[in-house]
Every structure is written in C-alpha cells, then in structure tokens.
Amino acid sequence: MKKFIFPEDFLWGAATSSYQIEGAYNVDGKGESIWDRFSHTSGKIHNNENGDIACDHYHRFQEDVALMKEIGLKSYRFSISWPRILPEGKGKVNQKGLDFYKRLVEELLQNDIQPAVTLYHWDLPQALQDEGGWVNRDTVNYFTEYAGIVFQALGDRVPLWITHNEPWVVSFLGYAFGEHAPGIKDYAQALQAAHHLLVSHGMTVDCYRGLNLDGKIGITLNLTKAYPVTDSKKDREAAARMEAFINGWFLDPIFKAEYPQILSTIYEKEFGKSDIKEGDMEIINREIDFLGINYYTRSLVRHNAEDHLLECKAIKNEEAEYTEMDWEVYPEGLYDLLVHLNKNYTQKPLYITENGAAYPDKLGEDGRVHDIKRINYLREHFKSVHKAIEEGVPLKGYYVWSLMDNFEWAYGYSKRFGIIFVDYEDQQKRVLKDSARWYSQVIRNNGVLE
Numbered sequence: 001m002k003k004f005i006f007p008e009d010f011l012w013g014a015a016t017s018s019y020q021i022e023g024a025y026n027v028d029g030k031g032e033s034i035w036d037r038f039s040h041t042s043g044k045i046h047n048n049e050n051g052d053i054a055c056d057h058y059h060r061f062q063e064d065v066a067l068m069k070e071i072g073l074k075s076y077r078f079s080i081s082w083p084r085i086l087p088e089g090k091g092k093v094n095q096k097g098l099d100f101y102k103r104l105v106e107e108l109l110q111n112d113i114q115p116a117v118t119l120y121h122w123d124l125p126q127a128l129q130d131e132g133g134w135v136n137r138d139t140v141n142y143f144t145e146y147a148g149i150v151f152q153a154l155g156d157r158v159p160l161w162i163t164h165n166e167p168w169v170v171s172f173l174g175y176a177f178g179e180h181a182p183g184i185k186d187y188a189q190a191l192q193a194a195h196h197l198l199v200s201h202g203m204t205v206d207c208y209r210g211l212n213l214d215g216k217i218g219i220t221l222n223l224t225k226a227y228p229v230t231d232s233k234k235d236r237e238a239a240a241r242m243e244a245f246i247n248g249w250f251l252d253p254i255f256k257a258e259y260p261q262i263l264s265t266i267y268e269k270e271f272g273k274s275d276i277k278e279g280d281m282e283i284i285n286r287e288i289d290f291l292g293i294n295y296y297t298r299s300l301v302r303h304n305a306e307d308h309l310l311e312c313k314a315i316k317n318e319e320a321e322y323t324e325m326d327w328e329v330y331p332e333g334l335y336d337l338l339v340h341l342n343k344n345y346t347q348k349p350l351y352i353t354e355n356g357a358a359y360p361d362k363l364g365e366d367g368r369v370h371d372i373k374r375i376n377y378l379r380e381h382f383k384s385v386h387k388a389i390e391e392g393v394p395l396k397g398y399y400v401w402s403l404m405d406n407f408e409w410a411y412g413y414s415k416r417f418g419i420i421f422v423d424y425e426d427q428q429k430r431v432l433k434d435s436a437r438w439y440s441q442v443i444r445n446n447g448v449l450e
C-alpha cells in the first residue's frame with residue numbers, strides 16, 4: 001500500500017464565506033451588501049437566485065459545527081460579513097452581528113476546531129459602494145477600522161486571520177468585467193480598486209501588529225500556473241503575461257513592493273496611471289505571516305494578436321477532464337505553483353485556503369451522494385501537495401472548498417462544490433457526501449492511503 005502521510009500538525013480544514021452560506025440577509029440589524037443589491041437586480045444571477053436564505057447557516061451554525069466535528073475537521077475557514085458588523089460600513093457597530101461571530105467562534109473552539117477568519121470575502125456594505133466602493137480611497141480607511149473592531153472582539157480567540165479573499169476577483173470580475181458585484185465594466189477602475197484593496201491589506205496588517213495579538217495574519221490570492229501551449233517564444237511570452245495578470249499583479253506588490261513591469265507598461269499606455277500615493281508600495285509590502293492560496297485549475301495559453309491588451313488566449317485541453325465549472329483538472333499545477341511560490345516569492349508558511357471541484361451531485365435513493373469524481377479530484381491534489389511538502393515547501397494546512405453546497409455567485413445554486421450536500425428543496429437539509437466520509441478517513445490517517 002502506498003502512503004502519503006502529512007506532517008504531524010497539518011491543519012485539515014474546509015472553507016466557506018458569509019454571503020454564500022449565511023442567509024439572514026436582513027436579520028438582527030445587518031445592513032445591505034453589494035451582493036444583496038446585485039443579486040436582487042434582475043438578470044445578474046443564474047435564475048435570478050440570491051443569498052437571502054442560502055444555507056441558512058446563520059440560524060443553523062451549531063448543527064454545522066457538529067457536522068464539522070463529525071468529519072473531524074481541525075480547522076474551519078469562514079468570512080465575516082462587514083455589513084453585519086457595520087450596517088453602513090462605518091460608524092455605528094451592530095452588536096448583534098458581532099455576537100453571532102462570537103458564538104460561532106466559541107462553538108468551534110469548544111469542539112476543538114481552529115477558526116480561520118477572512119475579513120473580506122466580497123460583501124462590501126452597499127453604503128460604501130454608493131460612495132465609490134473600492135475605487136474610493138476612503139474605503140481603505142473604513143476597511144482598516146472595521147478590521148480593528150473585529151480584532152478587538154475576536155482577536156484573543158482566533159489564531160489565523162486573512163485580510164482579503166482573492167483581490168483579483170474583487171477588482172477584475174467586479175469592476176472590469178462586470179460579472180460580479182458591483183457589476184462595473186471599466187478596466188481603469190478595476191486597477192484602482194486592486195491598488196486600494198492591496199493598500200487596505202497592508203494597513204490591516206499594521207493594525208493587527210499594533211494590537212499585539214498572538215495569532216498570524218496573511219492574505220489569500222487566487223493563483224494559477226500558466227503553461228504555453230507550444231514552446232514558441234510568442235506562446236511563452238503570452239503565458240508570462242497571463243501569469244502576471246492573475247498572480248503577479250498581487251504577488252509582486254505584496255512580496256517585492258512593485259507591480260510587474262511587463263503589465264504596468266501596457267496598462268499605463270492604455271489606461272493612464274492609477275493613483276498610487278507615496279509610501280503605498282511599502283505599506284502593501286508589509287511582512288505577513290503566511291500566504292493563502294486558492295487553486296482550482298491551471299491556465300493553458302497561446303499567443304493571440306486579437307486580444308490587444310494581453311495578447312493571449314486561454315484554451316481548452318481536449319484530452320483532459322473538466323469539472324462542472326469547465327475548469328481543467330490539473331493537480332500537477334498545484335505542485336508547480338507551490339514550488340514556484342516558495343522559490344520566487346516567500347519562504348513563509350503557505351496554506352491552501354481553497355481547493356475543490358463542482359460536480360452535478362444528486363441525492364440518491366439510498367439517501368447518499370456518491371461523488372466519486374470529487375474524491376478523485378481531492379486525492380490527486382492532496383498527493384500533489386504532499387510531493388511539494390516532501391521537497392521542503394512549508395505547506396501547513398489545506399481547506400477544501402467547500403464545507404457545503406452554497407450560493408456560487410453569478411451561477412447561483414447551479415454549481416455544487418460542497419462535501420456536504422444541501423437540499424434546497426427540503427429546508428436546506430444537510431447530507432454528508434461520500435467525499436466528506438472519505439475526507440474523514442484522510443484526516444484520521446493524516447494522509448492518503450492507497
């Protein structure tokens with residue numbers, strides 16, 4: 001039997017985010033978020049679905065923590081809804097919102113599950129969007145103030161903090177391509193938003209350090225590896241631009257205090273200069289304790305002159321297996337990515353803060369969900385990171401996306417990523433999928449046996 005055993009204190013976990021699972025969108029004083037507004041606008045989301053109820057986790061968190069315990073999770077990554085804490089984004093604190101997260105954290109700790117908290121997983125208070133959202137520099141200060149309030153309330157009990165989840169998605173899908181809230185299509189605004197997100201990250205790290213708490217703080221980026229479809233110079237350069245677009249635009253400022261030049265030249269020519277204040281790059285470059293990585297797939301790229309900005313095109317690999325998101329299953333990419341990050345960016349601890357797959361799961365007659373493809377997906381990705389760990393990459397934990405089926409943004413409820421099935425037809429009933437049972441064994445064995 002082959003064994004892929006992980007380091008002793010490896011943190012096996014699962015992840016979710018507030019808007020995707022909580023529901024209770026207008027309960028106990030919560031303010032409106034940009035995702036409430038966006039999903040309530042006709043035509044933005046598949047089937048015009050929304051997160052009003054979602055998995056109703058707000059009312060069922062104890063049952064959910066009990067399921068985490070049953071699976072054997074060592075850690076749970078969730079996010080805090082900013083407008084639950086500050087309905088207007090600033091000013092008056094909504095105590096009931098804070099109390100919800102205090103109860104959740106207590107429940108987790110009582111069950112020996114370490115909380116890992118993300119401060120921003122996309123649900124900006126709508127009141128701040130009305131003032132320009134992330135394009136407005138003031139949002140940077142409001143975010144830092146909000147983070148300070150949360151640190152004061154939970155900082156003594158939460159060991160792992162993540163400032164932002166995927167600032168690439170926030171800025172580009174939200175402000176350049178309009179697929180996510182707030183639905184703007186203006187590339188220059190996206191670049192400004194990206195810069196402000198990064199500055200707010202650095203300022204929040206400063207705020208955390210100032211409080212002398214015992215936990216660790218980092219950021220989560222959606223990262224990929226881009227592979228040229230042929231070995232031609234043009235394709236290789238196209239792949240490099242693709243990687244700069246997704247990874248470098250965030251990794252370079254955080255770890256090298258600069259934006260990647262191969263893109264900043266193109267961007268400046270096309271959109272002019274973003275407003276970057278003196279000292280910003282140093283703030284963004286503040287030392288963090290770890291890097292969180294969300295990895296789902298790789299990018300296969302060829303040169304494409306028709307795309308006048310990046311001159312590249314992501315193409316499909318006809319031989320490969322794809323998930324229901326139409327993302328190629330490519331576990332080797334995760335190994336390559338980890339080695340690349342460790343070699344070229346940071347020797348600090350790394351966490352996989354999200355990895356998983358959507359498949360069209362069905363609740364069977366036997367009351368079970370036989371999601372064998374998800375098990376295969378996870379097994380191969382676990383093996384891939386195991387190889388990186390053996391070669392010395394300091395990977396400390398792995399959060400499967402997602403703990404449960406949930407609101408998959410523009411796709412509504414049409415994509416299921418959970419290891420727990422949620423029956424939206426039957427009062428959000430939860431059923432452990434086969435993948436959750438399999439993951440339980442992985443955690444118990446501290447690795448994969450095959």
Ligand code: BGC
Nearest residue numbers: 017165166169222294354408
């Ligand atoms: C996000 C999640 C999302 C997942 C699958 C990540 O981009 O952080 O919120 O559900 O990918 O699309």
